[in-house]
Amino acid sequence: MNEIKVFSPATVANVACGFDVLGFCLDSVGDDMVIRKVEKKGIHITRIEGFDLPHEAELNVAGVSALAMYDAIDVDFGFEIEIYKNIKPGSGIGSSAASAVGSVFGMNELIGRPFNKTQLTEFAIKGEALASKCEHADNLAPALFGGFTLVKSIKPLQILEIPSPDDIYATIIHPQIEIKTSESRAILPKEVALADAITQWANVGSLVHALHTSDYDLIKDSLHDVIVEPHRSKLIPYFNEVKEAVLNAGALGCGISGSGPSIFSVNKGLETANKVKEAMERIYSKTGITFDIHVSKINTSGVKIV
Amino acid sequence: MNEIKVFSPATVANVACGFDVLGFCLDSVGDDMVIRKVEKKGIHITRIEGFDLPHEAELNVAGVSALAMYDAIDVDFGFEIEIYKNIKPGSGIGSSAASAVGSVFGMNELIGRPFNKTQLTEFAIKGEALASKCEHADNLAPALFGGFTLVKSIKPLQILEIPSPDDIYATIIHPQIEIKTSESRAILPKEVALADAITQWANVGSLVHALHTSDYDLIKDSLHDVIVEPHRSKLIPYFNEVKEAVLNAGALGCGISGSGPSIFSVNKGLETANKVKEAMERIYSKTGITFDIHVSKINTSGVKIV
Structure with a gap:
């Protein structure tokens, strides 16, 4: 096998209470990528469609993660990467993570899977860091493993796969506004009230228990964020109105996807x-802001060959 | 049935990462109590052995929780309570919780179990509040439900029963020093670093997952407290030395039991x-401080009839 086509999914990080640690994987939205073994050594990005992104491997998220893996293997050939990008960069549903994951997953398949998914995440972190200026894995982990994931720590990298009920669907709206990563970071407090932190870790523990036991009521009771949402929601127009309408429509929970501007909801059915x-x-149709909406079952397998 | 003998167990609250929410139940240490239906209406504490505690129901933890339940039922008889106290008050292993739980559990059994365990916890909270000056359930929940529990919230009261592997044993040392509750509260910061809070909720989520999956390595990796222990451990002589020795001896984790001074460890086997x-x-034998040590399997059933 010299060529492989890969579907690399979009993901939702943070998941209300789980800031910086929880994430889940989407099914109906993601990037397509083609990875090809070629004689010419090195990593060569030969085609990018959908968005205007750099072709130089060392300036491209998929290229940087591919280079990290390429440096760790000893082969006398190279790889071409084609990227058919469907996830808009800056949307808050793991666009850079999908790119970073797709290249290393595809390369690993082509060379007989020497690396496990945690090792692939280590390579992909390098690509993700190019986009987000820090090493984090809360989108990478669900994109690679699928389902719900908990990134327990980055150094050493520990990723936990949390089971989830069959009947969970996400609905995500992407208002097409730009939030600068620097702004969404700067708005967070360095310190938080101990009482709020306790509420948050009660919710994280309870959400993990609820996912293990398929307890939808408890999932609903756990999807609250008292730490980050009160700050970041100010950057997203009509966040409170959307959240209220979404919960009234029967959602189990609603929050900011990643650092926004996308807003996610988790639903039964x-x-x-x-x-x-x-x-x-x-x-949103009344606001004059352009938007996309995705409805997706939770993707329990993550990135895959198509 | 007019009389019942009850074993009301000691408990460990907080469990390293789970400050204010997690707890587990012990098997080999606890109070014995006798609850008896009598003609004379009201709650009457007729005997207390082991420690010098008030006999007036409204001044006694077991009495206050009993009164809370008595007010909620309509009966033409009363209850006598005998307390054979083995858990030293102020030890940090749920002495007041055991008293608060034993009386309401026993009364409930004698009148045909009209209340479930969550409702019994609501009554017991009133007794616990007499001792600790605030309404909390992190010792009450494991004493009533057994095993590991997560108190998701107090209002409304939500208690989750987290499963645990069969082969978990706790070892607990109680150095017989007094730590004033006021002091152990005052030493806690009102605000904590967001980065530390994230570490803590990653550990809580990961511990819940580890207990569900019987993953001992992950239990070990999760039993860390970066928020409370750095402050409260200063109040416990030789805490760091004990913790180091305990981990070197093979424990999965070690921390402060409740608000101390007891130090608990969780072990495989x-x-x-x-x-x-x-x-x-x-x-501790070198320190001149008197101490007790308890070794106990996790008690998965909680308070019980004997």
Whole structure:
């Protein structure tokens, strides 16, 4: 096998209470990538469609993660990468993570899978760092492993796969505004009230328990963020209106996807997920802001060969 | 049935990362109580052995929780309570919780179990509040439910029963020094670094996952407290020495039990728990401080009829 086509999925990081540690994987939105073994040594990005991104491997997220892996293997050939980008950069649903994951996953398949998914995440972190200026894995982990993941620590890298009920669907609205990463970081407090932190870790523990036990009511009770959302939601127009409408439409929970501007909801069943989509549309169609909405089952397998 | 004998167990609250929310139940140490239906209406504490505690129901933890339940039922009889106290008050292993739980559990059994365990916890919270000056349930929940518990919230009261592996043993040393509750509260910061809070909720999520999956290595990796222990450990003589010796002896984790002064460890297997006991003894026997050590399997059923 010299060529492989890969689907690298979008992801939702933070998941309300789990800032910086939790994430889940989407099914219906993601990038397509082609990875090809070629004689010419090195990493060569030969085609990018969808968005205007750099072709130089060392300036491209998929290229940097590929180079990190390429440096760790000893081969007398190279790789070409084609990127068919569907996830808009800056949308808050793991666009850079999908790129970073797709290249290393595809290369690993082509050379007989010498690396496990945690090792692939280590390479992909290098690509993600190019985009977000810091090493984090809260989008990479769900993109590689699928389902719900908890990044327990970065050094050493520890990723936990949390089971989830079958009937969970996400609805995500991407308002096409730009939030600068620097701004979404600067707005966070360096210190938080101990009482709020306790509420947050009670919710994280309880969400993990709820996912293990398929307890939808408890999932709903756990999807609250008292730490980050009160600050970052100010950067997202109509966040409070959307959240209220989404919860009224029956969602289990609603919050900021990654650092925004996308807003995610978690729902029991496709019917509710579609009602939530309508509620999001109702609010945003009046605002004059362009938006996309995705409805997706939780993707339990992550990045895959297509 | 007009009389019942109850074993009301000691408990460990906080469990390293889970400050204010997690707890587990012990098997080999606890109070014995006798609860008796009598003609004379009201709650009457007729006997207390072991420690000098008030006999007036409204001044006694077991009495206050009993009164809270008595006010909620409509009966033409009363209850006598005898308390054979084995858990030293102020030891940090849930002495007041055991008293608060024993009376309401026993009364509930005698009147045909009209209340579930969460409702019993609501009554017991009133007794616990007499001792600790605030309403909390992190010792009450494991004493009533057994095993590991997560108190997700107090209002409304939500208690989650987290499963645990069969082979977990706790070793607990109680150095017989007094730590004033006011002091152990005052030493805690009102605000904590966001980065530390993230570490803590990653550990809480990861511990819940580890307990669900019987992953001992992950239990070990999760039992860290970066928020409270750095402050409260200063109040416990030789805490750092004990912790180091305990971890060297093979414990999965070690921390402050409740607000101290007891130090708990969690171990895989009885053999390790006994080695940890020896390690604790080696350190403390040189200090001149009187101490007790308990080795106990996790008690998965909680308070019980004997």
